[in-house]
Structures are given as structure tokens and as C-alpha cells.
Amino acid sequence: MRKGLGFAFVMAFLLAAATAWAFAPVPAKDLKPGFVYVGPVGDGGWTFMHDKGRKDMEKALPGVSSSIVESVPEGPDAVRVMETFVRNGSKLIFATSFGYMDYVQEVAKKHPDVVFMHCSGYKTAPNVGTYFGRIYQPRYLSGLVAGKMTKSNIIGYVAANPIPEVIRGINAFTLGVRKVNPKAKVKVVWLFSWFDPGKEKEATKALIDSGADVIAMHADSGAAPQAAEEAKVWVVGYNNDMSRYAPTRHLTAPVWNWGMLYRYAAEKVIKGTWKSESIWWGLKENMVGLAPFGKAVPESVRKLVAEERAKIVSGKWDVFTGPIRDQSGNVKVEAGKRMSDGDMLSMNWFVQGVEGTIPK
Amino acid sequence: MKPRFRIERRLEVPSWMNWSIPAGAVAVALAAGAVLLSFLGVSPLAAYKAMVQGSLGDAWGISETIVKAIPLTLAGLAVGLAFTMVVWNIGAEGQIVMGALAAVAVVRYAFVDNSLVILSLMFLAACIAGGLWAGFAGFLKARWNVNETITTLMMNYIAILLADYFIYGPWRDPSSLGFPMTTPFPDAARLPVLGGTRVHVGIFLAIGLAILFRVLYRWTKWGFELRVIGNNPNAARYAGINDLKNVVLAMFLSGAVAGIAGMTEVAGLQGRLQPGFSGGYGFTAIIVAWLARLNPMATILVSFLLGALLVGGDTLQVVMRLPLASVQVLQGLILFCVLGAEFFRNYRIVFIRGGE
Numbered sequence: 001m002r003k004g005l006g007f008a009f010v011m012a013f014l015l016a017a018a019t020a021w022a023f024a025p026v027p028a029k030d031l032k033p034g035f036v037y038v039g040p041v042g043d044g045g046w047t048f049m050h051d052k053g054r055k056d057m058e059k060a061l062p063g064v065s066s067s068i069v070e071s072v073p074e075g076p077d078a079v080r081v082m083e084t085f086v087r088n089g090s091k092l093i094f095a096t097s098f099g100y101m102d103y104v105q106e107v108a109k110k111h112p113d114v115v116f117m118h119c120s121g122y123k124t125a126p127n128v129g130t131y132f133g134r135i136y137q138p139r140y141l142s143g144l145v146a147g148k149m150t151k152s153n154i155i156g157y158v159a160a161n162p163i164p165e166v167i168r169g170i171n172a173f174t175l176g177v178r179k180v181n182p183k184a185k186v187k188v189v190w191l192f193s194w195f196d197p198g199k200e201k202e203a204t205k206a207l208i209d210s211g212a213d214v215i216a217m218h219a220d221s222g223a224a225p226q227a228a229e230e231a232k233v234w235v236v237g238y239n240n241d242m243s244r245y246a247p248t249r250h251l252t253a254p255v256w257n258w259g260m261l262y263r264y265a266a267e268k269v270i271k272g273t274w275k276s277e278s279i280w281w282g283l284k285e286n287m288v289g290l291a292p293f294g295k296a297v298p299e300s301v302r303k304l305v306a307e308e309r310a311k312i313v314s315g316k317w318d319v320f321t322g323p324i325r326d327q328s329g330n331v332k333v334e335a336g337k338r339m340s341d342g343d344m345l346s347m348n349w350f351v352q353g354v355e356g357t358i359p360k
Numbered sequence: 361m362k363p364r365f366r367i368e369r370r371l372e373v374p375s376w377m378n379w380s381i382p383a384g385a386v387a388v389a390l391a392a393g394a395v396l397l398s399f400l401g402v403s404p405l406a407a408y409k410a411m412v413q414g415s416l417g418d419a420w421g422i423s424e425t426i427v428k429a430i431p432l433t434l435a436g437l438a439v440g441l442a443f444t445m446v447v448w449n450i451g452a453e454g455q456i457v458m459g460a461l462a463a464v465a466v467v468r469y470a471f472v473d474n475s476l477v478i479l480s481l482m483f484l485a486a487c488i489a490g491g492l493w494a495g496f497a498g499f500l501k502a503r504w505n506v507n508e509t510i511t512t513l514m515m516n517y518i519a520i521l522l523a524d525y526f527i528y529g530p531w532r533d534p535s536s537l538g539f540p541m542t543t544p545f546p547d548a549a550r551l552p553v554l555g556g557t558r559v560h561v562g563i564f565l566a567i568g569l570a571i572l573f574r575v576l577y578r579w580t581k582w583g584f585e586l587r588v589i590g591n592n593p594n595a596a597r598y599a600g601i602n603d604l605k606n607v608v609l610a611m612f613l614s615g616a617v618a619g620i621a622g623m624t625e626v627a628g629l630q631g632r633l634q635p636g637f638s639g640g641y642g643f644t645a646i647i648v649a650w651l652a653r654l655n656p657m658a659t660i661l662v663s664f665l666l667g668a669l670l671v672g673g674d675t676l677q678v679v680m681r682l683p684l685a686s687v688q689v690l691q692g693l694i695l696f697c698v699l700g701a702e703f704f705r706n707y708r709i710v711f712i713r714g715g716e
Contacts, residue, residue, distance in 0.1 A: 040684060069677045070684035073639045076629040079558065080424050084414060084674045098539065099634060122537060161635075162528060164538045192524060192635070346537040359528045 025272030028063035034085030053258025074099025134282030143176020156207025188356030385701035414675025428667030435645030451512025453642025454519030459619025462489035490619020498611025560628030
């Protein structure tokens with residue numbers, strides 16, 4: 001009896017603590033958002049776009065002044081960098097790479113009054129929220145373009161690291177390719193690195209040598225589009241409009257719009273209405289999108305992309321809707337069924353049409 | 361026209377130069393850095409102040425500097441040992457990784473829920489793994505005169521890829537949703553930390569080993585032999601010193617100490633293995649060893665100062681809003697000047713007065 005009472009008491013307390021966990025409003029000038037970047041802002045891709053988002057946020061929110069630390073390894077150094085932000089007055093910290101996950105938890109525990117936003121991870125806490133975008137949606141759309149443009153029916157995919165985020169992108173892209181061109185194959189080469197322009201270029205060349213006439217990519221720099229331009233093959237960029245790396249060969253690119261998320265989070269913390277949540281926004285919310293088409297993309301393809309895009313935005317259909325088969329032909333998602341977010345976030349198998357293996 | 365000066369090798373280095381030359385070099389670097397900072401529109405004084413404040417200004421800053429100094433000291437001692445006998449062990453990075461891998465393997469396959477036992481086992485495994493990794497390159501050198509600079513360097517990449525294989529493959533944490541990281545260590549396998557800081561007991565290992573190395577070099581016959589082999593391998597052989605055995609042994613110990621650095625990093629700071637976990641300590645250690653002139657006690661000091669330089673760099677980015685590149689230029693200037701100034705310790709410039 002007493003035990004039960006104690007348990008009820010504990011539960012009530014936990015519930016109260018959970019609902020009462022609110023953050024005091026912070027004046028805009030005291031917010032001092034800190035950004036932990038995994039690469040240099042000049043990478044022309046991933047970190048460059050986060051930094052653009054940061055600047056968009058500053059423009060939208062007068063008085064907010066942020067600071068950054070570049071090229072922070074995904075290791076214990078991240079703890080020190082985040083502590084340095086906190087000790088210099090940051091009330092909101094954005095950690096912009098997956099590998100910071102445990103270190104965000106470690107620092108957040110010590111500073112319950114500071115809000116942490118972790119990009120692409122899955123661990124939250126009362127003062128830790130996560131954010132990411134459904135980049136697989138524009139990846140699917142870019143796959144439609146690639147599938148229409150290939151003549152050799154071999155599409156190369158330069159891929160950073162074999163983790164669910166990247167695998168999901170490859171699968172979404174391949175579903176797009178195969179929708180318009182069931183004969184096409186997507187060949188994957190792993191870089192085992194996020195930012196390594198030299199390797200990115202080598203991998204691109206290797207794929208072109210093996211017959212690929214369209215290159216798609218998931219890496220942080222513009223090296224792959226550059227190599228594609230040199231070899232005169234089509235390329236689908238990533239992160240931002242990469243047409244300046246491949247002026248005549250760039251088809252389109254799945255792009256990020258981090259600014260809207262940074263503004264959203266900063267505003268909430270300023271007002272004192274921030275709550276821990278796991279944000280995963282897509283085309284509908286405009287957190288992800290597609291870069292302008294290159295000249296070579298025919299009108300009919302543009303129209304098809306617009307139609308598919310409308311289907312996704314309306315919410316009636318999403319990319320991972322069955323029937324979807326894996327490489328060996330087993331049905332992974334049954335016809336008409338939609339894959340759950342959880343299954344998407346832990347995806348570690350390739351769809352039919354992908355040529356390559358996931359190291360296990 | 362004849363040159364008005366000539367360069368002479370110093371026969372004897374006055375002891376005051378051991379301190380004044382590096383200090384002067386730092387002053388020159390700071391002055392050059394001040395020019396750079398002014399061009400960037402930043403007050404040099406404010407920048408240097410922020411750097412010192414961030415790394416040495418309070419207990420937290422100092423503790424973080426020590427966190428950096430621990431692996432640097434261990435790895436610096438490791439390569440210093442090999443350098444003493446003029447064996448170029450460039451492979452501390454790989455030996456650190458092997459040490460960490462061995463430590464993780466022990467936790468994974470031979471876990472005992474007793475801190476002292478499990479940590480001792482991890483320590484031993486790390487020593488052996490790092491030692492064998494370096495000892496192999498030592499054996500190739502001693503037996504067939506295979507260039508150890510190349511073998512140790514290449515073995516770094518093998519070690520790193522081996523670690524990636526385990527992290528992405530069989531050792532991946534099943535609850536990580538497919539993300540590359542090994543299962544977190546149980547508490548017993550974590551090194552205790554001091555107070556509320558991240559300084560782990562690896563600090564005692566680093567200091568203890570530095571003292572041990574000092575004794576070894578200074579007061580043992582083996583230490584003497586190492587130096588003789590380094591200075592003149594032919595004379596050493598003539599004197600009956602077995603250089604084959606000594607090269608292998610010294611490389612084994614060098615690798616073992618680097619392996620300890622890997623074990624303390626993984627058990628003290630991370631508690632699991634992630635890709636790219638070492639972050640280049642094995643390479644920075646080469647600079648540490650040179651700046652310390654292979655002196656074990658100086659290695660501690662140099663590691664601490666280098667740690668402060670690295671930690672202070674964050675503050676420069678956060679407070680002064682400087683881009684990383686300019687911070688690295690500043691750090692590079694200091695290292696360049698200090699290493700470059702060694703020239704003035706070993707040589708002197710004699711000006712020729714009057715005459716043609």
C-alpha cells in the first residue's frame with residue numbers, strides 16, 4: 001500500500017516536472033546562439049548551408065548575434081566547444097552533425113537552462129531537441145530527373161557514410177530513377193568521410209569510368225560536380241544549388257533551408273515557449289527543396305517533377321509507399337502501405353535497383 | 361662583394377638559450393600574429409587575452425587544457441622514445457587506435473564487473489596491441505632494414521580502417537539505429553575523473569611514465585644504449601650493443617605507450633568508439649617530442665602549452681568571431697617560430713667586421 005502510494009507520488013512528481021519544465025524568456029540580444037560546425041564554412045555544401053541559415057536567422061531576428069566554431073571533430077572536443085559557448089553566454093546551441101549526439105547530452109545535462117538543438121540525431125532531453133529535414137523527398141524528385149537524363153542507364157552515387165540518413169537518400173533517389181526508367185541502376189561508392197574533396201573527386205571519376213553518365217552525391221563539398229563537369233557527364237548536386245561547380249552539367253540538387261528552422265527555434269527560446277521536440281520537416285514546410293533546373297532538363301521532366309512534388313506536399317503520398325522491394329527482391333513495404341518514420345530513420349537496406357553493399 | 365656574415369655551428373649551447381630562444385620565438389610569433397589580427401580588424405591584445413582566458417583563465421579552462429595534454433604527453437613520450445634512437449616512429453596515431461581497439465575488445469569479450477580488474481586488463485591489452493603494431497615495423501627495420509618512416513606511416517591507415525571495420529561492422533551498437541558507434545562502456549570500464557572536470561586518471565599515467573622515462577634515459581644502462589644507437593649505430597654494434605633487439609624493444613615500448621594514450625582516451629573521455637576518434641594526437645605528438653627536445657619532463661610542459669593553444673583557439677572563434685583558418689594561422693605561426701628558432705640554438709651568425 002505504502003509502496004503503491006510512493007510510486008504514485010513519484011509518478012505525479014515526474015509528470016509535474018515534465019509539464020512544468022519551461023524556459024524563461026531570453027532577450028534577443030542575450031540569446032547569443034552558438035553553432036557547432038563539422039566542417040569549414042567554405043565547404044560549399046553542408047556547413048556552408050548551415051551558415052547561410054544562421055545568417056538568414058540573424059537577418060530575420062534583429063538583435064540576435066550568433067557565433068560559430070568550425071571543423072569541430074565528432075569526438076570529445078565537441079564537449080569543450082559547447083562548454084565554451086555556454087561560458088560565453090549562449091542560451092541556445094545548435095550542434096549540426098550527427099556525431100555530436102552523446103556530447104550534446106553530456107553538456108546539456110550540466111546546463112539545464114540552456115537549450116540545445118541537435119541536427120539529425122535521435123536523443124532528446126528536456127533541454128535537447130532534434131531537427132532534420134525530409135531531404136529524401138527532393139532526392140526522390142531529383143531521381144526522376146536523373147532517370148530521364150541517363151542514356152547508359154548507369155547512375156553513379158558518391159555517398160559519404162553508410163548510415164541510415166545516407167541510405168535513405170540513395171533509396172529515395174533510386175525509387176525516383178526507377179519510376180521513370182526501370183532499367184536504370186544506381187551504383188554506390190562509399191567515401192567513409194563527410195568532407196574529403198580529394199576522395200569525392202576520385203570516387204566520381206571511378207564511377208564515370210565504370211559507365212555512369214549521371215552522378216548524384218551525398219557529401220559535403222562541391223568536388224563531385226566539378227569532376228562531373230570536367231568529364232562532361234550530368235550531375236545532381238546536394239545541399240545547395242551546385243551549378244557554380246558544374247555550370248553546364250548541373251541538373252538540379254536537393255537543397256536545405258536551415259534558416260527557417262533556426263529562426264523558428266530562436267524565436268521560441270526568446271519568447272520562452274521552447275519545448276523539446278523532434279522536428280522532421282519536409283517539402284511541405286519548405287525546410288527542403290529542389291535547386292533550379294539546369295538548361296538541359298526538358299519541359300516534360302519539369303512538369304513531371306512538379307506533379308510528383310504536389311503529391312508529396314499534399315500529404316496524400318510519400319516516397320516510401322509500397323510496393324517497395326529490397327535488392328534481393330523481398331517485399332519490404334507492401335503495396336499501398338506507408339513506411340513509418342521509425343523504419344525510415346533506421347533504414348539499413350537498399351531498394352531494388354541499387355548496386356552496392358552496406359558494410360555490416 | 362663578399363657576404364658580411366657567416367653561419368657557424370655552435371660548439372656549445374649556453375644554457376640560458378634553452379629558455380630564451382623559445383621565449384623569444386613566441387614573442388616574435390605573437391608580434392607577427394598581432395599584425396595579422398589587426399588586418400582582420402581585431403584587437404590583438406583582446407584576442408590574446410581571450411585565448412589565455414579560455415585555456416588558462418580559470419579552473420575549467422585549465423582542466424580542459426589538461427584533458428588535451430594527457431594524450432599529447434603520452435603520445436609525445438612514445439614517439440620521443442623511438443626518436444631518441446633515431447628510429448622514426450610516425451605511427452603513433454595508428455598505435456593509439458590499436459590501443460583503443462584492444463581496450464574496447466576487452467570490454468566486449470572479457471568484461472569483469474570490477475573497475476580495477478577490467479581497467480587493468482584494458483591497460484594491458486592496449487599496451488600489447490599498440491606495442492605489437494609498432495614492434496612489427498621495428499622488426500622489419502631491424503631485420504631487413506625496411507624504412508620505418510614509411511611502414512609506421514602506412515600502418516596508421518591500416519589501423520584506422522581496421523577500427524572503422526569494427527565500428528561499422530561487428531561491434532556496432534545494435535541500439536544505435538545503424539549509426540556507426542560501438543556499444544557504450546559499462547561504468548566499471550570508465551576511467552575515474554577528478555572532481556566535476558573531464559580530467560581522468562590518465563594524468564597520473566602520463567606524469568608517471570614521464571618520470572619513468574626520465575629515469576630510464578638518465579640512469580639506466582639501457583637508456584645509455586638507446587642513445588649510443590641513436591648517435592652512432594656502428595659504434596654501438598662495435599661496442600657489443602644488440603641493435604636489432606633494441607630497435608624492436610624500443611619500438612614495442614613506444615607503441616605500447618601510444619596504445620595507453622588510446623586506452624585512456626576511449627575509457628576516460630568517450631566511453632565508446634566512434635570513427636575518427638583520435639583526432640590526430642599521434643601526429644601532433646611528433647611536434648611535441650621535437651619541441652620538448654625528446655626530454656620526458658619537457659614533454660609534459662610542451663603538451664600542456666600546446667593543449668592551451670588548441671583550447672584557446674575555440675575561444676578565439678567564439679568570442680572574437682575569428683574564422684578557424686585565421687586561428688590556425690596564429691597557432692601555426694607560434695609553432696613555426698618556435699621550431700624555426702631551434703636554428704639559432706644550434707648555429708650562430710657571425711658578422712664580419714670591416715675589410716672586404
